[in-house]
Structures are given as structure tokens and as C-alpha cells.
Amino acid sequence: MSPRRANASGRIDRSRSIRFSFDGRIHTGHPGDTLASALMADGVTVFGRSFKYHRPRGLLTAGVDEPNALVTLIRGDVREPNLPATQVEIYDGLEAVSQNRFPSLSFDIGAINQLGGRLLGAGFYYKTFMGPVIGPLKGTRFWMFCEHFIRRAAGLGRAGTAKDTARYERMNAFCDVLVVGSGPAGLKAARDAAGDGGRVILIETDALLGGSARWSGRRIEGTEAAGWVEETISGLSELPNVRLLPRTTAWGYYDGNTIAATERVTDHKRDTATGEPRQRHWVIRAKTVVLATGAFERPIVFPGNDRPGVMLASAAARFAADFGVLPGERIAVFANNDSAYANAALLREAGAAIVAIVDVRAAISDEARRLAAECGGELLIGHAVVGTEGGKTLSGFKVQRFDAASGTLSGDPRVISADLLAVSGGWSPAIHLASQAGAGKAEWDAALQAFLPPKPAQDWTAVGTAAGDFSGGFGLDIAPAPVFEIRASGKAFVDLQHDVTADDVRLAHREGFVAVEHLKRYTTLGMATDQGKTSNVPGLAIMAEASGKPIPEVGTTRFRAPFSPVSIGAIGAERIGDLKPDRLTPMHDWHVEHDAKMYPAGLWHRPAVYGAPGETVEQAYIRETKATRSAAGIVDVSTLGKIMVQGPDATEFLDRVYTNLFSTLPVNKARYGLMLREDGIAYDDGTTWRLSEHDFLMTTTTANAGKVMQNLEYFLDVYWPDLKVTLTSVTDEWAGASIAGPRARDILASVVTGTEVDNETLPFMGIVRGEVAGIPVMICRLSFSGELAYEVYSGAGHGREVWEALIEAGKPFGMVPYGLEALGAMRIEKGHVTGAEIDGRTTARDLYLDWMLSKKKPFIGSAMMDREGLLDENRIRLVGLVSLDGRPLAGGAHLVEYNDPTVLRDSIGHITAVCFSPSLGKYIGLALVKGGKSRHGTRAYVSDPLRNRFGPVEIVSHHMFDPEGKRMHG
Incomplete structure (x- = not known):
């Protein structure tokens, strides 16, 4: 492979040079170059290593669909990994490094994985790491033994740890017509909509508008394509109702005709103007969306198809015509459709020698034959490429007679010398956004051998090649022969980034993974950063052949956002730091002023404890609990x-x-x-x-x-x-404070006016109205702590004033403020349930709340609560626990019946809440255990290997303190 600059300059400004580095070596390029085109022009042929086998990989595409050439960009201490080199615009001082290799790109120790061969095929992880370890670690799972090493080897680029200092923006926009894609079809749609007076936004992922029409040599409306594009763009840019957004990728289509897009504002600049963001996150809401997203060329799967020097024909032509670089000097073309002939002509015009055109079809169109004759070289109709030759780059390929109808090879293969093989296996319309826009299924087009957009569920339309309209393709027959794979000896790759081979797809089918979604996950086909843009249809075709079904019956996987990778910075935009909305009670400032350790409870900030100097959290809540049980305590309950x-x-x-x-x-x-x-x-x-x-x-x-x-x-x-x-x-609207403890009534009586609070006036669950410090309050006598308790509610604007009046009134009685830790300890002692026990799996009977199930009326859930499975006596039910070894318990730990910490099986339940009980002087907890009450008085064992905790506990009633409720009703 001998890359060099082509005859044409395309968009490249050769009057200026740009210096940048790749893997520490200085290279030069020109304005208009991508990192891929500049490196290729400088002689680089290997851009990365594959994920699993670490095979050397070169460029396959020239755009967002690139699976191989992923790089990491370094700006100071900030690293951004997994960027396609085909999408990175160079600038002076750009620093890029290759990925997934050690110690270097040219010599990668990871390439030893290729010796694994069949052992590393589809389902390798599932089959290998589920069995037990034999030997000294007997009894542990093989995965647990290997996990550390596997995780070190996983991934592609290495993320950085330095803070990203770049600024990001977000923008909301509204328009009548949003056009995605600026090829001829998109430009026409934008021009027509703008002419009707509507507000139009046109977005394009590339730096220049116009798409392939700029370089493909096509004619549009009777004029040369590039000239028509410039004229149309110039006209649109002058209209006040049109916004043009180049370098902007639409990556998500949501309800209400809402499009998410990312604009790369300064990624192509070394220095940015003051206030310029790096990227801008757009949320665009449109009345109508026009999807002019184009189409992706597909490869043909054949042995050795991953060798650097094998490239899509349209990518090779684009590098030559658009970026002014020839990806090879002696170029061969391998195709199943006519579009490759036009690209071969472009390559010849740019200065390459076309040594051969290999076509799997038995016959081709007259126009294709004419173009082949102009290109020179051999024309091998009814032949196929069956292998490639060379070291880390292509030096030649093997060709053999091929019958497209039967898929069989005949005759002896022969070698043709070439340093680039340009492949065209047909075209797949880019239907990703269209599929995200609704629940409809993609529709198969037998002529194009491709999926077309589903029927619209929102107000959008697809145009141009995105809709399967290839009528602008030089008068050539774009419809391919239904040939997706050439079966011959050797590894033939379907997904190049994840090293998924054709044999992996067939193996998945033999092992029962016949659903397309299962195939995807078992083989990882289409799960790479390119999301299967070049690999999905060939993979589905191979699965269809193995299943004996047509491709549309096999179907396709769902296209999910994002269409291409999006930086987290762009999604977050200005929303950096702790962006969770804070909910503060009216008494929040008082808590902070009095040394409360605040604790997040959902969105609320609540005091955990009011720690004295030198106190641990446990010591603080024990003190608060004891004070409440012996005298009184007050807690902020405004968050209820x-x-x-x-x-x-x-x-x-x-x-x-x-x-x-x-x-x-x-x-x-x-x-x-x-x-x-x-x-x-x-x-x-x-x-x-x-x-x-x-x-x-x-x-x-x-x-x-x-x-x-x-x-x-x-x-x-x-x-x-x-x-x-x-x-x-x-x-x-309400601030709430709960006063609990034996002296609670005395405290209220000393501060409340306008009502009595004695037992007759305010019985258990009674409500009265009065005043505290002249402020109207409503008081209800109820308890969560198990003590005599009252909840005092006032308007939120007076919350702190009422709280301080209650605090002052409680001082002579020894009242202390207490936080969530003490509240939790008292509720555990009493066996009151919270979300830890009402966890989405338990019933009223599991929690011994069946006394609340009315037999006099139906209610939500009554029709289903008596199902057989919910009445099973062996369900997990609420119990109390007491630690028998004097050590703390931990929430989430399992309970077992055997006294053997080396055995990991047969859990009888789990712990939901734990504390040290000041009232009992022991570590206690609540748990959900099989059998519930029937286990009271029995022993079990806490099994918590992650925290290295194993020990005995006694299972008791969840009512561990004052079970008769005398203190609460006193």
C-alpha cells in the first residue's frame, strides 16, 4: 500500500502546511485534511488494532462509519479516546495516539490472542468463565479468578482522569422544517422549504455542506455537481429564515419531532476565541423533519478482508477526490454492483492505476463495461476475491471463478498484485434516525438488498438515498447481486472492530442464538463504536443463510440513540458539578448552624446526627436515642x-x-x-x-x-x-417537627397556647389546633419512634421560628435534636417498616400488616393479593435479629443456616436495616427471612463475603422494644 497525494486537491489547501503528531511522531498535512487523510498521505497504513485479536487494521471508510481507525486525542492533561480518525480535523499542534496496543502499534503483544483461534470465538466469555476453578482456589468461580486480568484487557482507548477544562453549551431551537443531511436531496428540501417562507435548519455532520456531490463528479439539474452545491448553499446562507449547521451530528430522534444533535464548534481549532465552547448540544423541535441522511456502502465478507489495504470503494474515491490523497498506486476493485465502476473511474482520474475489476455477477451493464474499459486493467466478470496476501499491509489478492447464483467457487485461484483493494458490497440507507422516530419495523427492499425506513409515526419524510432513491448514481445499476460473503478458507470478518467472523455468526446459530437480538449480544456483532453501520446487513445475511430464511424474516436489530458516539461533556453542557436540585427544609440553616452532619435523602438534605466534638456517628446517635427515650427529642419531619x-x-x-x-x-x-x-x-x-x-x-x-x-x-x-x-x-407548604419521649407532653403544654394537649383533649391519633409563639400550628399525636410523640405542623414560612420555640421550651426538660440515624435506630427497635422492607417484593402479610387488610371493601390490590404464591408460608417475612458475637451487622448481608463461611449457597433471607440498640445494648437489625415468625428463637448466620463478615445471630420478633406499645400510648 503506497499512499500519496492525488492529482486533484479537492478541499485541501496545499499552499499551507499543518504539523501534528501521531504516536509521538511528527507528521504534516494541509487545511481541509482529516487526521485519516493526512496520515494516509504521509504513508501511514496501520491505524489501530482490533479489539479481541489485536490484528493490525487500516482505514475502511472515510466517515462516521469507520470501525478501525480509532484514536485518542490529547489536549494537555485531558484525553479523549475512541474518536474515528476520519472525523478528526487536523490543526497545528494536534496530538493523537493509537489505541488498544502495547507497547506500540507496530509491535503489539496482544496479537498473541490470534493463537487462541477457535477458543476465542463467539460466546467465549460465557463458556469459559462460568466453571469452577480447580486447584488451590477450588470452590471459586473461574470468572472471579480471571476478572482482574480481563478488565485490564477490556476496552479500546484509555480514558483520562484529568478534569476537562473545555466549555460546553446547550441550545434549544424551533423550526418549521429540519433537514438532516446536506447532500443534493437535503439541499433541495431545504431550498424548497425556505422558498415557502418556513423557518429552516439544515444540519450536516461534515465540515462542508454538499455531501458526496462535491467530489463524486455527478451532475445535478444539468450542471456539474460541485458548482450546483456551491450555488445552492450560497443562496441558502443569504436567507434570514435559514440556519446552516455544519460539523453537527444528529444522533437522536425523540417524541414530538425532537432531534438531539451535537455541534463540534472548536474541535478543529488549536486556539479558541474567548467564550467559544468546544461543543454545543442542540435540542431541536420541528414541525416537519426531512431525513436526507444518505447511505453507507457495505463491504463483502471474504477471507483476509481485514488486512490494511482493503477499503470501501467509495472511501477510496473520496480520499482521492475530496482530500487529494491516493490510498494506493495499484488499485483493484471488487464489487457486486455498478457503483464501484464510477469510483474506479474517479481513482484512475486522480492518478491511480486500476489493475483489475473483479465482479461477482455473470453480466454487467453497458455503462459499467464502458467505465471498466476506460479504467484499463483486467475485467473479471463472474469472479470473486477469496483471500489477500501481504504482511501488515496488502500486496496482492487471490481471485477465483464464482457462480453468484449458487455461491460456489471453481477453478484454481490466482494472485493479482495490488496495494489497495476497493470493495463495494452494495449500499445500506442510513435509517437510524428514522427507526428511532417510531415503533415501526424497517422495510426490506429486495432490489437494493437493504432495509429502508419504516413507515413514519411522526411528521417526517426520508429523501434521496436515505429513502432508497439512488437515481442520481451516474445512470448505473446500484442494485447489487445478493452476494454478501465469499466462503473460502481463512478468517472472514463481519464486524472488524470486535473481530466477529462469519464463522462466529454460524456458530451462534448452531448454539441456538437464532433471534437477531440474541445474535448481536452473543457475538457482539454491531455493538462496537460504529454500531454496525458496515457490518449489520452482511451479518444478518449470513444468519439468514444459516437459518434457511430470507433476510427480512430474520429482521434487524433496533437502532438506538446515539447514532454516533457523543461526548458526555456535550450532553451535560453547562450542567456540571452537583446539579441535583436541592430540597431544603425550612429549618435547614438551623441544622447546619448547630453542627448537624447533613445526609441526602432523595433530593432532601436531612440531619444524620448532631455530632459533638470528637463523637463518631454511632456515638452521636446512641446519645440522641438515649436522650429521647429517657426525656425527649425533636426531629425535623418536613420532608414527609x-x-x-x-x-x-x-x-x-x-x-x-x-x-x-x-x-x-x-x-x-x-x-x-x-x-x-x-x-x-x-x-x-x-x-x-x-x-x-x-x-x-x-x-x-x-x-x-x-x-x-x-x-x-x-x-x-x-x-x-x-x-x-x-x-x-x-x-x-408545611414545616413539621416531631417531639418524642416521656416529657414530650410536658414540653408541648409549656409552649402551646389555644388548646390543651392532655390525654383527653389530644388522645392517640388525635388532632388539635393551637399556636406556638403566636404562630398557628396543627398538632397530631402519632409516633414513629415508639415513644409518646407529637407532630407539630406550621406554615413553611414560620418553620424555623416554631422549631426554635420548641427547642427553647424543651431545654428545661433535657430535650435534644436528633437526626435520621437516631430515628432509624428507634424505628428498628420498634420494628416499624420503611422502604427497605417495602421493597417492591413484600406483601402486607410478609410485613405482618395483614390486620390492615379490610374484609368490608375492595381496594387497589385486593383482587391480586391472595394469589397462591403470595400466601406461601415459606415466603420471606419480617423478623428481628440480634447479633450474638457482639459485632455490627450490615444491610444487604445474607442469612444462612449453616455455620461454614466457605460455603456460598442456600440463603434464607437478607438483612434490611441495622443499628446498635441503646435500649437493648446490642447490635440488632430487621430482616426478611423465609418462614418469618416460625423461626423466632432460632439461630442463623450472617454471610457477607464481600465485607468479610460471618457470624451468628438470633432471629426474634421484629417488635424488639416495648412490644405492647405502653410508652406510645402513655
Whole structure:
């Protein structure tokens, strides 16, 4: 392979030179060059190594579909890996390195993997690493032994650790017509839409608009293509209703005609102007979208097809005509369609010698024959390439007679000398965005042997080659012969980046992976960075042949966003750092001022503990818990979800969504309620307060507040639109403080005015209204801690003032503020459940809340809660645990019945919550265990190999403290 500059300059400005480096060596190029074209012109033929076998790989394409030439760009300390060299524009000082090789690109130790041969075929990982290790590590899985080494070898480019200092932007745009792609079809669509007066945005992934029309020599509307393109672009750029966006890749098509795109604003510059971003993330919403995304040329699969010097015919022609570099001096063409003949003519015109054109078809068109004659060299009709020769680059190839109808070879192969083999196996319309735009399936075109866009589910249309219209192709027959593979001796690669061979596809079929999605995942076909743009259709064709089915029946995998890799910086844009919205309670500043260690609870910030100097978290919550149980404690409960349920049908609505009755609840009383999912699984719990005949205040867990609100709205909108009920989220309208402990009533009595708080006026679950420091409050007597407790609610704007008044009133009684850790310890001691136990798998019976399941009414989940599997006595159910070896327990650890830490099997359940119990003086926990109550008083063992913890525990009732509730009802 002897690359050199071509006769034509194309877009290249040869009057200026650019210096850049690749693998530490200085190279030169010209403005307009990509890294691929500049390196090729400088004699580079090997650009990378393949993923699995580390085989040397050269350029296959000239665009976004490149699977081989992936590089890492280095800007200072920042590394950006896995960029196609075909998409990188060079600039002075650009620094690039090759990937997936050690110690160098020319000598890669990883190439020893090629000796693995069949051992590294499809399903290698699944078959090799699932068995047990034999020898000293007997009993462990082979994967656990090899994982460290496998992970070190995995991946392609190495990501950097330095902070990316570049700036990124995001933009929202609206238009009447969005045109994706600036080839002739896209330019025509943009021109027509602009002429009608609509707002038009035209985006193009390349640096220059015009697509292949700039270099292919075609004629458009009777004029030379490049001239027509320049004239049309010039006209569009002068229109005020048109925005042109080159260097912009549309990578995602979403509902509502929303397109996501990334603009490479300064990637091609060494120095940027002040304020210029590196990339810009566009979200474009359009009334109509025109997809003029073009088509990808496909290779033909044959032995040795991955050798550097084998390239797509359109890519070779583009490098010559557009970038002014010949990828070889003695070029041969291997094709199954006429488009390769036009590209051969372009290569000859650029200065290459065309030594042969090999065509699998038995007959070709007159126009193709005429072009072949102009090119010179041999014309081998009814022949196929059956192998390649050379070292790391191509020196020749083997050709043999071929019958396209039967797929059989005959005669003896002979060798033809060439340093470049340009291959054309037909064309695949770029239907990725069209497929993302709706749920329809791609449609097979038998003439083109390609998938066409599905029927639109949104307001879009495909035009040009993206729609299968190749009428502008020089009057040539673009329809290929249905030949995707030449079966001969040697490795024939389908997916070049992931080293998936034709034999791998057939092996997957023999092993039962016959669904196309299973084929993809088992072989990794189409899962590389190019997402199968050149490999999918040949791979599907080989699978179809193995299955004895037509290609459309085998189908194609889903095209998912992104169309091509997108930098995380562009997606995040200005949203850097901790961008999670913070929800702060009205008392947040007070907590911080009083040394609270804040803890994220969903989006909320809540105090974990109020640590004294030198205290550990455990010491702090033990102190807070003891103070609360002996005197009093106060905790901020403003984060509880709060929903107003109002209307004449409010009681009927609550009866339907809760498992227990609320229609019987008196005014100024609260009741604990449980919700189930429709499948009978526990969903959420909380208390609901009846404030008047038709007004209820529902409280939910902090984590589920939003989900419960959505669920309730769904029920009203879809199931029961006849109910006269209004739902209003008031979580942020109320500040809440809970005072708990034996002195809680005394504290309230000393600070609340306008109402009494004695047991008769404010019984358990009662509600009263009064004032604290002159501020109206609502008080409900309920407890999560198991102590005598009251929740005091005020308007959020007065939350801190009420909190400070309560704190001051509690000082003579020894009251302390406590955080989530103490709250958790007290709820574990009492056996109260939270999201750790209501985990989407447990039922009311599993949690011993079946006393709340009303037999007087139906409710959400009642129809499904009595299924046989949910009544099984051996289901995991709630229990308490006590550590018998005095060591802490850990949430998530499994429980087993055997006293052998080396055995990993037969879990009887897992731990959901743990703490040190100040009341019991032991480490305790809650767990979900098979059999539940039946195991009370028995021993089990904590098995937690990841944290090196194994030890005995006693299984007890989850009510480990004050099981009769005397303290709460006192």
C-alpha cells in the first residue's frame, strides 16, 4: 500500500502546511485534511488494532462509519479516546495516539490472542468463565479468578482522569422544517422549504455542506455537481429564515419531532476565541423533519478482508477526490454492483492505476463495461476475491471463478498484485434516525438488498438515498447481486472492530442464538463504536443463510440513540458539578448552624446526627436515642410527603386506594394507612388526617411522595374520573417537627397556647389546633419512634421560628435534636417498616400488616393479593435479629443456616436495616427471612463475603422494644 497525494486537491489547501503528531511522531498535512487523510498521505497504513485479536487494521471508510481507525486525542492533561480518525480535523499542534496496543502499534503483544483461534470465538466469555476453578482456589468461580486480568484487557482507548477544562453549551431551537443531511436531496428540501417562507435548519455532520456531490463528479439539474452545491448553499446562507449547521451530528430522534444533535464548534481549532465552547448540544423541535441522511456502502465478507489495504470503494474515491490523497498506486476493485465502476473511474482520474475489476455477477451493464474499459486493467466478470496476501499491509489478492447464483467457487485461484483493494458490497440507507422516530419495523427492499425506513409515526419524510432513491448514481445499476460473503478458507470478518467472523455468526446459530437480538449480544456483532453501520446487513445475511430464511424474516436489530458516539461533556453542557436540585427544609440553616452532619435523602438534605466534638456517628446517635427515650427529642419531619385530598368523594377515594377503611375516620383524627400495588404487593404507608368532612391530609414516606401523587392522579384520571376529588401536593407548604419521649407532653403544654394537649383533649391519633409563639400550628399525636410523640405542623414560612420555640421550651426538660440515624435506630427497635422492607417484593402479610387488610371493601390490590404464591408460608417475612458475637451487622448481608463461611449457597433471607440498640445494648437489625415468625428463637448466620463478615445471630420478633406499645400510648 503506497499512499500519496492525488492529482486533484479537492478541499485541501496545499499552499499551507499543518504539523501534528501521531504516536509521538511528527507528521504534516494541509487545511481541509482529516487526521485519516493526512496520515494516509504521509504513508501511514496501520491505524489501530482490533479489539479481541489485536490484528493490525487500516482505514475502511472515510466517515462516521469507520470501525478501525480509532484514536485518542490529547489536549494537555485531558484525553479523549475512541474518536474515528476520519472525523478528526487536523490543526497545528494536534496530538493523537493509537489505541488498544502495547507497547506500540507496530509491535503489539496482544496479537498473541490470534493463537487462541477457535477458543476465542463467539460466546467465549460465557463458556469459559462460568466453571469452577480447580486447584488451590477450588470452590471459586473461574470468572472471579480471571476478572482482574480481563478488565485490564477490556476496552479500546484509555480514558483520562484529568478534569476537562473545555466549555460546553446547550441550545434549544424551533423550526418549521429540519433537514438532516446536506447532500443534493437535503439541499433541495431545504431550498424548497425556505422558498415557502418556513423557518429552516439544515444540519450536516461534515465540515462542508454538499455531501458526496462535491467530489463524486455527478451532475445535478444539468450542471456539474460541485458548482450546483456551491450555488445552492450560497443562496441558502443569504436567507434570514435559514440556519446552516455544519460539523453537527444528529444522533437522536425523540417524541414530538425532537432531534438531539451535537455541534463540534472548536474541535478543529488549536486556539479558541474567548467564550467559544468546544461543543454545543442542540435540542431541536420541528414541525416537519426531512431525513436526507444518505447511505453507507457495505463491504463483502471474504477471507483476509481485514488486512490494511482493503477499503470501501467509495472511501477510496473520496480520499482521492475530496482530500487529494491516493490510498494506493495499484488499485483493484471488487464489487457486486455498478457503483464501484464510477469510483474506479474517479481513482484512475486522480492518478491511480486500476489493475483489475473483479465482479461477482455473470453480466454487467453497458455503462459499467464502458467505465471498466476506460479504467484499463483486467475485467473479471463472474469472479470473486477469496483471500489477500501481504504482511501488515496488502500486496496482492487471490481471485477465483464464482457462480453468484449458487455461491460456489471453481477453478484454481490466482494472485493479482495490488496495494489497495476497493470493495463495494452494495449500499445500506442510513435509517437510524428514522427507526428511532417510531415503533415501526424497517422495510426490506429486495432490489437494493437493504432495509429502508419504516413507515413514519411522526411528521417526517426520508429523501434521496436515505429513502432508497439512488437515481442520481451516474445512470448505473446500484442494485447489487445478493452476494454478501465469499466462503473460502481463512478468517472472514463481519464486524472488524470486535473481530466477529462469519464463522462466529454460524456458530451462534448452531448454539441456538437464532433471534437477531440474541445474535448481536452473543457475538457482539454491531455493538462496537460504529454500531454496525458496515457490518449489520452482511451479518444478518449470513444468519439468514444459516437459518434457511430470507433476510427480512430474520429482521434487524433496533437502532438506538446515539447514532454516533457523543461526548458526555456535550450532553451535560453547562450542567456540571452537583446539579441535583436541592430540597431544603425550612429549618435547614438551623441544622447546619448547630453542627448537624447533613445526609441526602432523595433530593432532601436531612440531619444524620448532631455530632459533638470528637463523637463518631454511632456515638452521636446512641446519645440522641438515649436522650429521647429517657426525656425527649425533636426531629425535623418536613420532608414527609403531604397531599391534600378534598371533595365530596374523598372518603370513597381513600377507601379504594388504602387497604383499610377511612370513611369511618372521625374529623380531627388520623389513621395509619397502607397502599398496595395492583398486583397485591405493598406500595407505601403513612398516616392520613381528617381535617373536616371532605378535607384530608395524606402523609407519605419521603422517598415515595412523588410516586404516590402520580399514582393517585392516574387512578382519578383513568379508573375513576367520575369521583369528585381534588388532589394537591402540599409537601413544601408545611414545616413539621416531631417531639418524642416521656416529657414530650410536658414540653408541648409549656409552649402551646389555644388548646390543651392532655390525654383527653389530644388522645392517640388525635388532632388539635393551637399556636406556638403566636404562630398557628396543627398538632397530631402519632409516633414513629415508639415513644409518646407529637407532630407539630406550621406554615413553611414560620418553620424555623416554631422549631426554635420548641427547642427553647424543651431545654428545661433535657430535650435534644436528633437526626435520621437516631430515628432509624428507634424505628428498628420498634420494628416499624420503611422502604427497605417495602421493597417492591413484600406483601402486607410478609410485613405482618395483614390486620390492615379490610374484609368490608375492595381496594387497589385486593383482587391480586391472595394469589397462591403470595400466601406461601415459606415466603420471606419480617423478623428481628440480634447479633450474638457482639459485632455490627450490615444491610444487604445474607442469612444462612449453616455455620461454614466457605460455603456460598442456600440463603434464607437478607438483612434490611441495622443499628446498635441503646435500649437493648446490642447490635440488632430487621430482616426478611423465609418462614418469618416460625423461626423466632432460632439461630442463623450472617454471610457477607464481600465485607468479610460471618457470624451468628438470633432471629426474634421484629417488635424488639416495648412490644405492647405502653410508652406510645402513655
